[in-house]
Amino acid sequence: MCLPGSVTLCAGRGVSVVPVLSVEGLSVGFDGVSALREVSLRVEPGEILGLVGPNGAGKSTLLNCVCGLYRPGGGRVLLDGVDVVGERPDAISARHVVRTHQEPRLLDNVSLVDNVLRGGTTPGVRDRVAGLFGLPSGRRHRRDDLARADEELAGLGIEQWRDVAARSLPYDVRKLGEVARARYAGPRLMLLDEPAAGVGAAAAETLSRRLRFFARSGTAIVLVDHNIDFVTSSAHRVVVLSAGEVVAVGLPEDITRDARVINAYLGATEPDQA
Numbered sequence: 001m002c003l004p005g006s007v008t009l010c011a012g013r014g015v016s017v018v019p020v021l022s023v024e025g026l027s028v029g030f031d032g033v034s035a036l037r038e039v040s041l042r043v044e045p046g047e048i049l050g051l052v053g054p055n056g057a058g059k060s061t062l063l064n065c066v067c068g069l070y071r072p073g074g075g076r077v078l079l080d081g082v083d084v085v086g087e088r089p090d091a092i093s094a095r096h097v098v099r100t101h102q103e104p105r106l107l108d109n110v111s112l113v114d115n116v117l118r119g120g121t122t123p124g125v126r127d128r129v130a131g132l133f134g135l136p137s138g139r140r141h142r143r144d145d146l147a148r149a150d151e152e153l154a155g156l157g158i159e160q161w162r163d164v165a166a167r168s169l170p171y172d173v174r175k176l177g178e179v180a181r182a183r184y185a186g187p188r189l190m191l192l193d194e195p196a197a198g199v200g201a202a203a204a205e206t207l208s209r210r211l212r213f214f215a216r217s218g219t220a221i222v223l224v225d226h227n228i229d230f231v232t233s234s235a236h237r238v239v240v241l242s243a244g245e246v247v248a249v250g251l252p253e254d255i256t257r258d259a260r261v262i263n264a265y266l267g268a269t270e271p272d273q274a
């Protein structure tokens, strides 16, 4: 696949593309139960890869392996071609990888905009001192940072909540706030775990448009969600997992018609008809 924002030339033109993320033969077991079996996938710069599958398929486990929270029993996780298995989560996030969670993890007593600002890199000592003493350079940086944070909130349509403490925000605003914070960090790879769960249809549409915008600027995204319409309208390509295995990979419009995918979902929800 050749996408806008790709930093390399297309394979079709004779130059190979180095994926932002390449997962190769990944296997994970918990107490003898296989959560992932030999899973392989890749995500290019500027690509949104949808990752779907019934409950327990292994989607979150895969995200946890990529961001270093779980160590796989086998296989490789390559970020820009470098195997990062065994690296600590903070080392992996320093590679510009951010992850959001099914349950948003904003700081309750902190305003929405300050939560977003905390997604950024830690200010250097000089910036801290300048900020502390109200020096012009400190004030300028703070102004620039606020403008960027506000832009992320406005892009997701939640700017009116900017000064409200996270604990008082409606659930859908907390969810979108976590995406804003992730984006503010300037990621090369975003791992989004059910960002549209608990979000209304209009907000999900805004989110979908915004993810496409992130991708156009070159960000690679792995998008996990149970809302298939949301995933198929947002993603360039979709991987379907079932019981820890990849059962289908394809374009969104083809995936929803794929018999293996229909079986995986029906098998999970209506066992008698599987």
Ligand SMILES: Nc1ncnc2c1ncn2[C@@H]1O[C@H](COP(=O)(O)OP(=O)(O)OP(=O)(O)O)[C@@H](O)[C@H]1O
Pocket (backbone or CB within 6 Å): 030, 033, 034, 035, 053, 054, 055, 056, 057, 058, 059, 060, 061, 062
């Ligand atoms: N820390 C853990 N300890 C033991 N088992 C785990 C752990 N994490 C995941 N599992 C198991 O691994 C399998 C895959 O779980 P996972 O949460 O990755 O699936 P999922 O596709 O994200 O599901 P859902 O859509 O319900 O979030 C499940 O059987 C789950 O119980």
